[in-house]
Amino acid sequence: MNLLEEKPQSDPKAPKRRKRRVSLLVYISSTLLALFVGIFMTILVIGLNSRTSQSLDTSTTGFSKLSQVYQTINQQYYRKTDQNKLINGAVKGMIASLGDPYSEYLSGSDASTLDNTISGSFEGIGAEIQKKGQYIEIVSPIAGSPAKKAGLKANDVITAINDQSTAGWSATKATNKIRGKKNTTVKLTIKRDKQSFKVTLKRDVIPVKTVNAHLDKNQPTIGYIQITSFSEPTFKETKAAITKLRKQGAKSFVIDVRSNPGGIMQQALKISSMFVANGKPLMQVKPRTGQATVYHASKSEDGGFKVKEPVKVLIDDGSASASEIFAAALNQSANVELIGTKSFGKGTVQQVVQLDKKSEFKLTIAKWLTPNGSWINKRGLTPNIVAKYPSYAYLPVVSDAKTYQLNDVSSKIKTIQTELKAVGQDPGTINGYFSDTTQQAVTAFQAANNLTQSGKLDPATIDKLQTAITKQISDNDVAYNKAVEQLTKE
Template sequence: MTKKASSSFKEKLFKKRLGFIGIFVSIVVSLLVGGGSVYYFMNKQVKELETANQSLGKISSVYSTLYYNYYKQISQKKLTDGAINGMISALDDPFSEYMSETESSNLNDTMSGSFGGIGTQVEKSSNAIKVIAPIAGTPASKAGIKANDLIVKINGHQTSDMTLNKAVQIMRGKIGTKVTITIKRNGQTFDKTLVRAKIPVKTVTETLDSKNKSIGVIAVTTFSQNTAREMKQSIVSLRKQGAKSFVIDMRNNPGGLMDQALKMSSMFVKDGKVILQVASRSGKPTIYRAGKQFDNGFKVHEKTVVLINGGSASAAEIFSSALRQSAGVKLIGTKSYGKGTVQNTLPFKDKTELKLTIAKWLTPNGTWIHHKGLQPDIKADYPSIAYVLVPNVNKELKLDDSGSSVESLQKMLNFLGYDAGKENGYFSEKTQKAVEAYQKENKLTVNGKADTKTLTTLETQISQKINQNDPVLEKAEDELK
């Protein structure tokens, strides 16, 4: 029975291939009178089609053989997904991938600038997650969550031992599902059960520089559907507040939608100047030039600088290179990531998607920065402590322990002014005394062990100190004086 089914499957596929090839052969015969060039072109297509059909036939044969003859029953989905992933892996391209329904949903949420959640802007405090502000119109806002509320539990789990990222991850989720948060306000504690909803994400934030109120600082976190519109709104707002020049912060921006990068770049570049070139595997590069089709006539003439680092990639590099090469804007920071390819997605009915690299993009002067990145005009960076791998907060470090986590602990303590001794990865008595001094000064349990609360508090204080002293921003301020 199995053999007959397999044989029938092969016969049908073979007939279909023969019929398809026959159609092309008849076309070739009917066009022979038109000249040798047409015959050569069509003959080439037939040969390519024959080769392609032979390959597809082999794939179909293997699929059928595995499905009907493997000693254990195997699902069609598993075979199909395996075949697709196998073909994609043959590309050896980390940016081409077959995405599951969940992965597709997450990507689409990122590109649309929204996600499922409760709608709170939060930060990590010493022993809880602190609400900076609820986002207007979201479940958190409607439930009466207020600024400075402390979220002490999420779904019954204490947040004192949670990292900020972990807490945010738990509060986000599928639209329509519930999450319970325990709030502490003015000494009172109470629960709120919220239904997750679609939360819009603001990808552009603006502020006046703390040292020079004539400088507007604009941070862009990603390029989603509304980023260009948000950029325009930020510039208009800062102009009203007295900004005469701008710092555009593209650090740690992983990129996103190319059309948003084109729209934003065009705002800073004179009409007619090149902002991007896109080259597919066939044909000349498509050249994109600044103009009303992208910026609707909105232009930025104020002096501007752009901040970049190793986390600035893709669309962030498109924007940065366009401003550098076509508007003379200086780049400040460290070398960018170097992603010079363009992807597109093919959705399927089962909500999975194929993300495929379809072209490479070039800077205005035709440079391909893939794996090379953009070099800054002015080099500046955070102190080295910013790149230290934070120890696992759930693993206690104590006397005589050793390893990279202990070395990170020593670097963190020394950075904050506590003498932990040599940064050699050995938890010595001197390191223990530094931990005790830190715990005493920060009103923690003094036990000389780097426990969860100690490590979490250390991480928070270092982040705050780094953000308060940004050497890259300081270079930008000097440049704009």
């Protein structure tokens, strides 16, 4: 294949950004809602005059049937037909028949959403989504985003947006409904396992900065680097972070790609190459036919910047796509231990085919494989050391306007009782019954947090409790603590 590379800039299709010809792909991951929409996948933009289109034989029986149906409807349907709608419907039907959550037809605002800039700030809730079955599933909330702060998690299913069912929606349609201006709100109905709940999120500006770094406060020779996504500046930001931490005394590093939904493949390769000896494999891309293309660590990838200090990588079920490429490369080609929980499992590559100025479609065209040739799609990467958050970190979010009080019974009260116990208040038996003991625990929590001591679980108290739980989860980071423990032994 000899196809034009589209370097990721403010418009992935802009001709002025074209640089050189390459054998395959540019970007990686799935659909990201409210931030970097459409960038977190492997995308290759081609036109109708490409080899893909030229290979079609429109004289085949199938296309003859399609043409016959079109002509019959257009000429004999009892109402006047819209030719564009008929054609778009046929295209949508063909793509939908693949049953692939990453392949979809995009037109109008959907297409422009796909092509949003990745070089500025965005207003939304900051979570990656994909279509799964009839509904929309969260792949990963972005660290520090409204979605993350509200307690949304990987594998949560969005069954409704502003009380509109998402059944049958594309991920792009859901994205358009969820995005919006800063300080406006959007209400999501979430299904987590067998429980369903509603959460109202206030949209915010999602910053482009993708790397956060600091020295461990107790072990100042250990540098912590969090990579929240793989976008344009990530290689430079990671390099700068490592350089700065080295000057501050870091002798080893914890690289955190938890809740990282992915990003640009080339950025993942460049950063992976920093940690892997030249010549060793970073990943493979395998199309339906032909040999896999193998990418190797090299000076051309990392510019000669290498990290030889001890490293641990943190992953979880929100680590997807490009972050899995990074984690797998370090694990399999540099013997770096992975710590945390199993990653998401996104192992396919997409391209974007331009149909005209207002429409295009995404199509999955290849698998990507780890350095040793494994395909992790729907399986994920298994960490060397399993380290989970405490059980209360996986509770459903309680976020509604209802007030609970003495003698009330509810599954939500049971959740709150568990949370009260986690923050050091004794609610008595955790059974969903608002007992005298639970009331005393609520009053004590309200007193400790400068709230009106009503003894009732009003929205203000519930919101404060959710915030306290989120902070406690962050302060009791089991995976990070395990990584620090391991590095102090080396």
